[in-house]
Amino acid sequence: MGNCFGSLFVASNSSSNNINANASSSSAGAYNKYGHTMEISATSSSAGKSQFSQAISEAGVEEASPNGQILETPDLKVFSFLDLKSATKNFKPDSLLGEGGFGRVYKGWVDDKTLAPSKTGLGMAVAIKKLNPESMQGFEEWQSEVNFLGRLSHPNLVKLLGYCWEDKELLLVYEYMQRGSLENHLFRRNPSIQPLSWDIRLKIAIGAARGLGFLHTSEKKVIYRDFKASNILLDGNYNAKISDFGLAKLGPAGGESHVTTRVMGTYGYAAPEYVATGHLYVKSDVYGFGVVLLELLTGLRALDTKRPTGQQNLVEWLKPMLSQKKKLKTIMDARIEGQYSSNAALQAAQLTLMCLESDPKRRPSMREVLEVLEQIEAVPIEKPKNSMFTSLHSAPHRRAQRPIHHRSPLHTGHRGGSV
Secondary structure (H helix, E strand, O other): OOOOHHHHOOOOOHHHHOOOOOOOOOEOOEOOOOOOEEEEOOOOOOOOOOOHHHHHHHHOOOEEOOOOEEOOOOOOEEOOHHHHHHHOOOOOHHHEEEEOOOEEEEEEEEOOOOOOEOOOOOOEEEEEEEEOOOOOOHHHHHHHHHHHHOOEEOOOEOOEEEEEEEOOEEEEEEEOOOOOEHHHHHHOOOOOOOOOOHHHHHHHHHHHHHHHHHHHHOOOOEEOOOOOHHHEEEOOOOOEEEOOOOOOEEOOOOOOOOEEOOEEEEOOOOOHHHHHHOEEOOOHHHHHHHHHHHHHHHOOOOEOOOOOOOOOEHHHHHHHHOOOHHHHHHHOOHHHOOOOOHHHHHHHHHHHHHHOOOOHHHOOOHHHHHHHHHHHHOOOOOOOOOOOOOOHHHOHHHHOOOOOOOOOOOOOOOOOOOO
16 A cells, blocks of 8 residues: 555545544543444435535635644645654553554654654654554544544644555554543542643633634635543643544534534433434534533533433533532532632523534534633632532532443444544
């Protein structure tokens, strides 16, 4: 095969994005992900709508926004397999960050200017995702990553630096995100990881909203399709960046409201209209954002089979309480008690409810979501009061809760997350 970049962008229809594959990771609590994945057959969309590179090439321009742009051609380095072996010490076990359906993710080191492999600790750290050669899941999503993320540039999207395609070896090289995934910080009970404060949670939500908003407002709208806590990565300053574009698709064109495609994604986060019909709207992403907002408010997983019956699906369980001020107090994460005003919490709950509307037309745009989040960020904190309520987090099932691996009954594959 060799490193023939042009051959990456072959014409394909939407059914090419039907393989669950993601490298999950784990290193000192940073990079571990627990995906609840699904694959349900539905009608495929018209040919070409999922081919991002073809659409942008036809446009023949670079699209710019105040903070990001879509490039006409990918700006990626082509790495040799030897380069990446050297950068990871021959994929040495102690450089392993994690493992998932796609393959394994390793930490490597490259020169910060030339991206040539360097000695450990010198230059710039990178995350290298290596496809398992025996995987039936990886190639199409590897190709989608290059097609999409190779042309998208925004402060709140993880930067893809380059790729390798040599014989059967397929690898992707990303910027290294020091603090790992949002999922790790919200759900893993690691004494070395401090609970995220209210301010940091808002900062993360705002950053992720900017990233999604950029995708949705470009001329060639991009539907991310797998928004979840494990795909939001954090740098050293807790700046949020969206990762893993293996399931991304172009949005509807020609006046259409949606694209129809095979249902892919993660249980607990996928929008109900998409799961039921295969109809994918730009605002299907907004529903997933609402689920993550609910996780940020409560500190609870979107789906957890260790919880009692009736409480395993977070949205079904807690959505009715979001509009009730008294009940809202009982579902807020006890670890951030006293860090926010009741008014800010109520506004955040109301925004979450709007995002979780069953009708996609009634959901706000990500631009509107961002505006509300920035308003909430400006709400002053009230003086701490003695707690007069019992939080969900003090319940016995919460104390005993542990991160779990859950496989969908509809699909035996595992989709963990990204670099």
